Structures are given as structure tokens and as C-alpha cells.
Amino acid sequence: MNPLSPEFWGAERGTLLAVLLPAIEEIAIAGANIGLDNLAQVGITLDPELTHAQAARWAREHTDALLDRFNTVTQGSVGEIVQNWIATPGATRADLEARLLPILNENVARAESVGVTEVTRAMAQGEYQSYAEAGIALPPMFSNGVDTAPFGPPAHPRCRCWTRVVRLPDNTWVTVWATNRDELVCQQKLKTPFGDVQGCKSLHNHVLSAGKYAGMTLTEAERTARNG
Amino acid sequence: MADPFYIQIDGLDELLDALETAAEQAQPLLEQAMARSLAAIQGRVREYPPASEANRPRTTYQTPPLRGRDPNRWYERGYGTKWITADGKVRGKKVSRFLGRQWTQRVQVVDTGIVGILGNSTPYADEVQGRSQKAYHARRGWITLDTAIEQSTADIEAAFAEAADQLLAALAD
Numbered sequence: 001m002n003p004l005s006p007e008f009w010g011a012e013r014g015t016l017l018a019v020l021l022p023a024i025e026e027i028a029i030a031g032a033n034i035g036l037d038n039l040a041q042v043g044i045t046l047d048p049e050l051t052h053a054q055a056a057r058w059a060r061e062h063t064d065a066l067l068d069r070f071n072t073v074t075q076g077s078v079g080e081i082v083q084n085w086i087a088t089p090g091a092t093r094a095d096l097e098a099r100l101l102p103i104l105n106e107n108v109a110r111a112e113s114v115g116v117t118e119v120t121r122a123m124a125q126g127e128y129q130s131y132a133e134a135g136i137a138l139p140p141m142f143s144n145g146v147d148t149a150p151f152g153p154p155a156h157p158r159c160r161c162w163t164r165v166v167r168l169p170d171n172t173w174v175t176v177w178a179t180n181r182d183e184l185v186c187q188q189k190l191k192t193p194f195g196d197v198q199g200c201k202s203l204h205n206h207v208l209s210a211g212k213y214a215g216m217t218l219t220e221a222e223r224t225a226r227n228g
Numbered sequence: 229m230a231d232p233f234y235i236q237i238d239g240l241d242e243l244l245d246a247l248e249t250a251a252e253q254a255q256p257l258l259e260q261a262m263a264r265s266l267a268a269i270q271g272r273v274r275e276y277p278p279a280s281e282a283n284r285p286r287t288t289y290q291t292p293p294l295r296g297r298d299p300n301r302w303y304e305r306g307y308g309t310k311w312i313t314a315d316g317k318v319r320g321k322k323v324s325r326f327l328g329r330q331w332t333q334r335v336q337v338v339d340t341g342i343v344g345i346l347g348n349s350t351p352y353a354d355e356v357q358g359r360s361q362k363a364y365h366a367r368r369g370w371i372t373l374d375t376a377i378e379q380s381t382a383d384i385e386a387a388f389a390e391a392a393d394q395l396l397a398a399l400a401d
Binding site: 044045046047048049050051052053054055089090091092093094097116119120123126130131133134135136160162164165166167171173176178179180181182183184 | 268279328330348349
């Protein structure tokens with residue numbers, strides 16, 4: 001996956017503005033179509049080194065305060081470690097746990113649990129910032145008894161889930177729950193804003209965004225949106 | 229790179245006229261449209277295929293064949309490689325980087341306009357979902373980024389068409 005160079009973008013004027021403004025002569029006005037050679041011309045590219053800046057920032061600013069309130073960590077900065085881990089391309093789960101061990105009294109089980117859970121939390125919260133910038137409705141606020149935040153992963157310690165975005169047939173953009181789809185996905189009873197469910201497994205592909213589709217399966221939401 | 233595609237925007241004439249004098253109003257709308265486009269692509273590329281035989285935990289050791297994959301090894305999502313030893317002990321290497329959660333995006337304003345950047349710093353992303361995708365990942369249902377982009381064409385069109393509508397509405401006020 002090779003990113004296109006800045007020179008390419010400069011030459012191509014690969015942005016929507018560039019597509020819309022100067023290329024009038026290329027436009028098939030009759031059909032109101034803009035012909036594009038390929039996706040690069042709307043300015044979409046890939047950076048294999050790009051790390052999740054929003055998630056890293058969130059981890060730094062929030063993780064320790066949250067863990068303190070859970071009375072989970074008594075020393076050191078989990079937030080800083082999670083932030084650095086997210087910001088380090090190629091760092092593995094083993095690297096994360098190795099960095100957490102010294103501040104968790106060398107407790108391997110706690111390092112595993114805190115590492116997986118807090119990365120999941122930071123990633124989810126980072127995603128919410130991206131979604132907000134995209135004008136996509138966030139999940140409803142939900143209290144776990146300690147903290148009130150938009151409902152989402154982690155739903156429990158060691159949760160490995162995340163969210164993704166789907167556009168429904170009525171052009172509503174929603175976030176949905178995603179799991180690893182393996183036999184380790186939890187099936188224990190969980191409280192959600194949509195009622196009790198049998199674990200993350202039963203949340204897979206359920207709409208999270210607040211609004212009329214909240215809590216529906218993706219299939220139900222698509223059917224509802226199609227039928228108006 | 230993905231196949232050619234077309235963007236259909238209703239009211240294009242008016243939009244083009246408006247854009248010549250309204251870049252300031254257009255930019256935030258286009259940034260949002262780009263962010264939605266990237267989110268749509270990510271939404272597809274982030275969906276994991278169901279776990280396969282390659283993810284099934286082994287409980288008994290089998291004598292490996294002379295050729296082919298070792299039946300005593302598997303990949304646990306979110307953990308990494310695991311294997312069972314001849315004496316029945318399960319070992320593992322925590323090499324996971326949480327591929328699905330690592331997809332990220334950035335909308336960048338440059339001299340020539342707005343660029344959407346997708347990113348994933350997982351070292352094995354390329355061989356699972358990139359242009360160097362291994363055949364066995366494809367067989368197990370992992371879609372590539374290029375495929376996700378192709379499948380997101382309608383979403384991208386919709387995002388930019390909505391931005392155009394909003395811009396026209398704003399300019400009409």
C-alpha cells in the first residue's frame with residue numbers, strides 16, 4: 001500500500017475543490033456528471049504510518065482519571081503508556097503489556113486486562129471525535145455507575161470491540177458495533193442504553209448512534225430506512 | 229488503485245457558479261464530506277470476516293505434515309499467534325496490533341484543497357488488507373482497502389452531493 005506523493009497531489013490538484021472548479025470543460029453538463037479518472041482525484045490516499053492521533057490524545061487526557069475513579073491504578077501513568085503505544089507504529093500487544101507491568105506491580109493479569117481495555121476505550125473515544133467531525137450522530141450517553149460517556153466499547157474488561165460507520169438507505173450515517181467475530185467474543189449479560197443484551201456478540205452490527213435507529217440491527221435499520 | 233468512478237451532483241451548474249465565490253463556506257462542508265467518505269471506507273475495511281479454521285484454538289497436538297501449514301498453530305484475534313506443544317501446553321506470542329481498531333483517518337487542508345488520508349500502522353495490514361494481500365487472507369474473507377473504496381463509491385457520492393446541497397442552500401439564504 002504505497003501512498004501517493006505530495007507532488008502527485010499538487011500536480012493533480014487532487015481535491016474536490018479542484019475537481020469542481022477548474023475542470024468545467026471536462027464535465028458532462030447534460031447528465032450533471034463529473035468524470036474522474038480514478039479515486040485519487042477526489043484526494044483519498046493511504047498512509048501506512050498514520051497512527052490514531054485522536055485516540056492517543058484521548059488516552060493521555062482521560063485514561064488515568066478514569067482508572068483512578070475505578071480505583072484500578074494507584075501509581076504511574078497508564079494514559080501516557082497507552083498514548084505512546086498507540087502512537088508507535090508496529091508496537092505489539094506484548095510491548096504494551098511490558099510497559100504496563102512495572103506500574104501494575106508486575107501483575108501480568110492486570111497488565112493484560114488494563115492494556116486491552118484501555119486501548120479499546122481510547123480507540124473508541126478517538127473514533128467518536130472523528131465521527132463528530134464528520135457530523136455522524138454519536139451513541140447515547142450511558143452511565144456505568146462511575147462514569148457517563150457515549151455508550152460503546154469497552155463494554156467490559158478485556159473488551160476487544162470497536163465501532164464502524166455505515167450509511168443507511170435514507171442517507172443517515174450511523175455508527176455500529178463491531179466484534180472480532182470469533183468464539184472469544186463475550187456472551188455475558190450486559191447493560192446497554194437499549195436494554196440488557198447477551199454480551200458483545202449480540203451487539204455485533206447493532207446501530208449505536210442516537211436516533212430512531214438506535215439499538216436496531218443493521219439489517220433492521222436498513223429495512224426501516226428503505227421503507228421510510 | 230480503484231476503478232474509475234463518477235460523482236453525480238444535482239444542481240451542478242449552480243454549485244460551480246457558487247464555488248467560485250464561496251470557498252470559505254464550501255470548505256467546512258467539503259471537509260465533512262471527506263470525513264464521511266473516509267468513515268464509509270473504514271466501515272467496510274474494518275469489518276472482520278467470521279473466524280475461520282485459522283483462528284480455532286487447538287486442544288490436542290497433531291503430528292505436523294511434511295508440507296503445508298502446521299495444524300498446531302492458530303491466530304487469536306487481539307492476541308497473536310498461539311500453538312500447542314507436543315506435551316499439550318498452549319504457548320503464544322502477543323504480536324497483535326488490533327488491526328481493526330487501528331484504521332484511522334485524517335482530513336488535510338492543503339494548498340490545492342482537501343485530501344483524505346486513511347491510515348493503519350499495523351505492520352501486517354498490507355498482507356491482510358492491502359495490495360500485498362496473501363491469498364489465504366482473501367480466501368478467508370478479508371476485503372482489501374481497494375475493494376472497500378470501490379464498494380464505498382455510492383457513499384462517497386452521497387457525502388459530496390449532500391455537501392453540495394447544503395452549500396447551495398446556504399448560499400440561497
